[in-house]
Amino acid sequence: MSETTSDTALDIALILDRWEPKRGGLEAYADSLCTALARRGHRVVIVTGTANDRVVMDDDLARRVTVESVRGQGVRFYEESDELLPRLESAGFLTVAFRHPGPANVFLPLGGLLVSSLAARRRSENALMRPARALARRMSSRTRVYLEREDRFFRDGASVPRLCLCNSPLVASDVASRHPAFAGKLDVVGLPVDMVRFHPPDGARREAARSALRLCGGPAILFVGHDEKRKGLAAAKAVLRRIRARRVDARLVLAGRGTERFRDSERGVIGLGFVEDMLRVYHACDVLLAPSLEDNLSYCALEALSTGLPVVTTRCNGVAAWLAPEGSSTASRIARVVQDPKSVPDLDAATLAMLGRGALSAELRRERREAIEPCADHRHFDLVEQRLVEFEAITSAVRAS
Numbered sequence: 472m473s474e475t476t477s478d479t480a481l482d483i484a485l486i487l488d489r490w491e492p493k494r495g496g497l498e499a500y501a502d503s504l505c506t507a508l509a510r511r512g513h514r515v516v517i518v519t520g521t522a523n524d525r526v527v528m529d530d531d532l533a534r535r536v537t538v539e540s541v542r543g544q545g546v547r548f549y550e551e552s553d554e555l556l557p558r559l560e561s562a563g564f565l566t567v568a569f570r571h572p573g574p575a576n577v578f579l580p581l582g583g584l585l586v587s588s589l590a591a592r593r594r595s596e597n598a599l600m601r602p603a604r605a606l607a608r609r610m611s612s613r614t615r616v617y618l619e620r621e622d623r624f625f626r627d628g629a630s631v632p633r634l635c636l637c638n639s640p641l642v643a644s645d646v647a648s649r650h651p652a653f654a655g656k657l658d659v660v661g662l663p664v665d666m667v668r669f670h671p672p673d674g675a676r677r678e679a680a681r682s683a684l685r686l687c688g689g690p691a692i693l694f695v696g697h698d699e700k701r702k703g704l705a706a707a708k709a710v711l712r713r714i715r716a717r718r719v720d721a722r723l724v725l726a727g728r729g730t731e732r733f734r735d736s737e738r739g740v741i742g743l744g745f746v747e748d749m750l751r752v753y754h755a756c757d758v759l760l761a762p763s764l765e766d767n768l769s770y771c772a773l774e775a776l777s778t779g780l781p782v783v784t785t786r787c788n789g790v791a792a793w794l795a796p797e798g799s800s801t802a803s804r805i806a807r808v809v810q811d812p813k814s815v816p817d818l819d820a821a822t823l824a825m826l827g828r829g830a831l832s833a834e835l836r837r838e839r840r841e842a843i844e845p846c847a848d849h850r851h852f853d854l855v856e857q858r859l860v861e862f863e864a865i866t867s868a869v870r871a872s
Contacts, residue, residue: 628655639789663848680755689720703762779836
């Protein structure tokens with residue numbers, strides 16, 4: 472990873488209630504961002520309530536990273552961390568929040584907007600249960616507080632500098648739609664993928680990976696995720712059934728927390744559960760099927776494409792912006808994007824197309840890697856750093872005036 476790329480050394484406070492990188496997702500990203508900023512010469516303060524993992528892996532960076540512990544949890548954490556912000560900001564720190572931003576300067580909504588996530592959850596609920604669950608949410612004081620904090624960030628942007636860094640055009644569009652009066656800066660920075668670690672396999676490595684998973688000679692379709700509804704597991708299973716009905720000995724490989732419970736639930740399903748080393752799984756499989764109902768930008772799609780694996784996903788996945796811009800003639804060679812995430816026939820046809828002869832050729836693997844090159848980890852963190860430096864110049868001017 473590159474060292475300092477800016478002449479300006481920043482003071483940055485990263486605010487996250489749980490600092491547990493091993494959980495993956497947002498927590499892992501926050502830890503990676505902390506390390507990247509420290510390596511670039513910036514001073515980082517982590518404001519957190521729970522730090523179960525080592526905050527900094529590289530001892531050489533310890534002098535640039537400190538931890539400010541907040542005792543409260545849930546709503547209490549955010550109330551107590553808010554009391555720290557004036558002191559940090561008066562000392563010249565940019566305050567960066569990953570969820571429920573409230574008065575923070577910068578918001579990185581990697582999980583998308585809470586209001587949109589709740590709306591998507593409502594759409595996926597059983598119609599008979601929807602009124603009762605809607606009432607429970609309205610009565611939840613915690614949910615009300617979190618929604619108000621999110622709304623406050625965008626509302627305050629009219630009077631004080633605010634920066635929102637989205638991981639995909641999908642999220643940026645949602646922010647613009649829900650908060651048209653937001654006067655702060657809105658930008659898209661993607662997500663980082665380690666393209667050195669997630670590399671294409673050679674023949675021997677691929678065969679070893681397939682042997683380790685006890686895969687037969689038939690195609691292996693990969694599904695990654697622990698949220699079966701949001702990620703579209705039902706559709707993935709339906710696609711498997713249609714393919715096997717053609718007398719194709721296909722397997723659906725499920726990876727993610729809790730997926731081990733689906734092991735042998737039906738013919739062709741392999742439930743791996745949580746997998747710490749996903750590289751060998753990508754190497755073993757023939758296509759990633761991500762029929763997302765709601766996915767701001769799935770890490771697994773970026774990692775799979777970095778190994779050269781074909782991807783089938785939907786317009787509800789933010790990665791579609793990198794794979795299939797409207798009118799693209801090359802997208803069908805490297806990936807397929809389905810408009811309707813509930814259309815099993817469309818997902819089936821797209822998956823079959825990506826299982827065609829030559830789909831794993833060296834040329835196509837290279838094209839898939841090139842498609843997501845803007846998300847290479849060093850380029851991503853360079854861009855985030857650049858946006859923070861630019862924003863610091865704005866906030867400094869406001870403080871000076």
